[in-house]
Amino acid sequence: MNVKSHAKVGAAFGVAALGLGILAAPASADPNPITDYRQLAGVGSDTTQYVMNGLGDVITNANGKVVASWNATPTDPTVTTITTKNPTTSPGCTFNRPNGSSNGIVALNNDITAGTHCVDFARSSRGPVDFTTSDLTFVPYAKDGVSYATDLGSTVPTNLTKAQLASIYTNCTYTNASGTSVTVAPLLPQTGSGTRTFWLSAIGVSESQVGSCVTQGVQEHDGTAITAGNQLMPYSIAQWIAQGKGFADVENRRGESRLRSINSTTPTTGSGTALALNTAFDAGFLRDVYNVVPTARLADAVIADTFVGSASKVCSNGSTINSYGFGTVANCGATTLTGER
Known part of the structure; x- marks a missing residue:
């Protein structure tokens, strides 16, 4: 396979030009300061890092802010480790930052094995792929979708079918x-x-079928990786919306990318500050997103109060969830979906 990496470039994409306006930022990239050791530490998905940072700043209990959510990638690329709990009282909670849903879930599984509670939940933009045990519970809390993005002046059509996308990711033609x-x-x-896993499943392409012509290893939801008119990449609709809202601590990585239609359905509705996920987008490209917790800890008072049930603190903050481009889900807080990873 042809694996390439793309350095981020500071492509200017003016918020004013989009008419989105500048919004007050309720979130931080990682806990701010990083020594703000909160009650629950989470890692994993790039897709949901910003919304969980936002929820972390509004969810409180008698002991203060509850959720510390660590981004998938660092602001400073030379700092590769994170410390999720106070090293004085919880030694051993320094480890390499997990990047992506699967790596976050691996970190949670490793923590369960170690019994350290250095990681209390994993952010995931996909459901379980291994149902051999029920060690982990995938708790849904928001709706997202994935479309493809191209540059503003792209030669790629602004509407493609599922069949055309499958052909593109197997042999780079349509x-x-x-x-x-x-x-x-x-x-x-x-x-x-998780977006990689979901996207390939949505277009009906297995990992073994991905063409050697496909450029892999691009950081998800980074539109600045699109540097040519014939390129395209999968992109979370909610992430694309949030990145353009002017939140001071949400990195705008869209570059000049635009979300495109699939099967003649647009991924968003509205415009400006009212831009939102189109919940009528092709159903095969809509997905729930999850906070993954150890099944054995579902009865833990803080975990239950934060994640479990429609009255949980996460589910009670639908306005925050919506502000980051996600839709709400009827099964918010459900604990019926379990698996190993």
């Missing part, structure tokens, strides 16, 4: 309306990304 085979350059997120 057949247009005239019956002509067109070559494009698809990008695919890093291994461990």
Whole structure:
């Protein structure tokens, strides 16, 4: 496989030009300060890092702020480790930062094995892929969708079908309306990304079927990786919306990317500050997102109060969830979905 990495470039994409306006930022990238050791520490998904930071700043109990959510990638790339709990009282909670849903879930599983409670939950933009045990509970709390993004002046069509996307990610070509085979350059997120797993499943392509022509290892939801007119990449709709809202601590990585339609359905509705996930987007490309907790700890008072049930503190903050581009879900806080990873 052709694995490339793309350095982030500071592509300016003016918020004012989009008419989105500047919003007050309720969130921080990682707990701020990083020594703000809260009651529950979470790691994992890039897709949901910003919304969980936002929820972390509004969810409190008698002991203060509850949720400390550590981003998938660091602001300073030279700092590769995180310390999730107070080292004085919880030694051993310094480890490499997990990047992506799968890596966050691995970190949670490792913590369960060690019994340290250095990681209390994992952020995940996909459901379980291993149902051999019920060690982990995937608690849904929001709705997202994934479409493909291209540059503003792209040569890639602004609407593609599922079949065309499957062809693109297997052999880097699609057949247009005239019956002509067109070559494009698809990008695919890093291994461990929940969006990668979801996207390939949504278009009906297995990992073994991904073409050697596909550029892999791109950090998910980083539109600045699109540097040519024939490139495209999967992108969380909620992430794309949130990145353009002007939150001071949400990194705008969209570059000049635009979300495109699938099967003739647009991924968003509204405009400006009212831009939102189109819940009528092709159902095969909509997904629930989850906070994953150890099943054995569901009765833990803080975990239950924070995540479990429709009256939980996460589910009671629908306005915060919506402000980051996500839709709400009827089964928020349900504990019926279990698995190993």
